[in-house]
Amino acid sequence: MTSESAKYVYGVISARADPPAGPGIGGAGLELIRAEDLAALVSDIDGGEIALGREAMTTHARVLEQALTAGTVLPMRFGVVMTDEDAVRADLLDAHGAQLRSQLEDLTGKVELKLRATYEEERLMREVMAQDPEILRLRDSLRGVPEDATYYARIQLGELVAAGVERARHADSDAILGALVPLSVAVEASEPAHERIAADASFLVERKRIAEFDDEMDRIGRVQAGRLRLKLTGPLPPHSFVRLAATEA
């Protein structure tokens, strides 16, 4: 017998695993929909709708982290709902079975660690100015002069500062990634979404190397203290390393 209710899908795990304790979104219990060796981790949705917001998003993340403590997880992005159990089996597990299996195998024993390095603003500005005497000269030339008389000089100053920040960012991001990449299986670096971000990257790391990775992070943190703030999140399910091309579905 198959259940008629709509299913919220968290991710795919091995059919040999047990569902995490939960609860799932909206307080619903977690269940597995199995097809051969694969299982979709799902929960029922009351009336086919979920309240979209912080609670649902944190629950999605928490369920996947629970599943990760028990084994390998292919995490779905937030918000995947399928009409019923048959649809989960047919459109997800059967339609993409080969890719799901190969990715479960590839990601076995590996987790995602997310790093963000943020500049301390004043320190960064001091460094940028110290490295480019032209910035200091321009800044001094602007002192006490009316704003409308120095329009182009101000623009030029802005450009020099931006270029200096860009140089610092490249150097720091290369150094940090360079130290951490040898400890990782793969890395996905994103374009910094803010001028104070030096590096924003996700690393795929073997569980047995997490401690080594942490040690290296501590070392970088000590070297960069007062200059860069490092934030490491994880172990997370490998969100940044799951790919499923559905062209052949």
Place this chain on the structure above:
Amino acid sequence: MAEQVTDEVERQLYDEDRIRAELLQLELEFDDGLIDDEERTIREDELLERMAVAQARRQFSETNGWEDTRSQTDED
């Protein structure tokens, strides 16, 4: 005309990159001690709600939660 303006406002309101940038800005303000936990939570709630709607909408237009290159015409 009014409808086009609304569409544009909607598009920006639920643009995931934009929401992500706003969340980051909020986090930096908090880390710098410019806002307290209460203000952070209030503003974050609003952003997370928009993010949840944005992501749910995107999933609705795709068939699954990963990369999906399938075209619209294949969906029926």
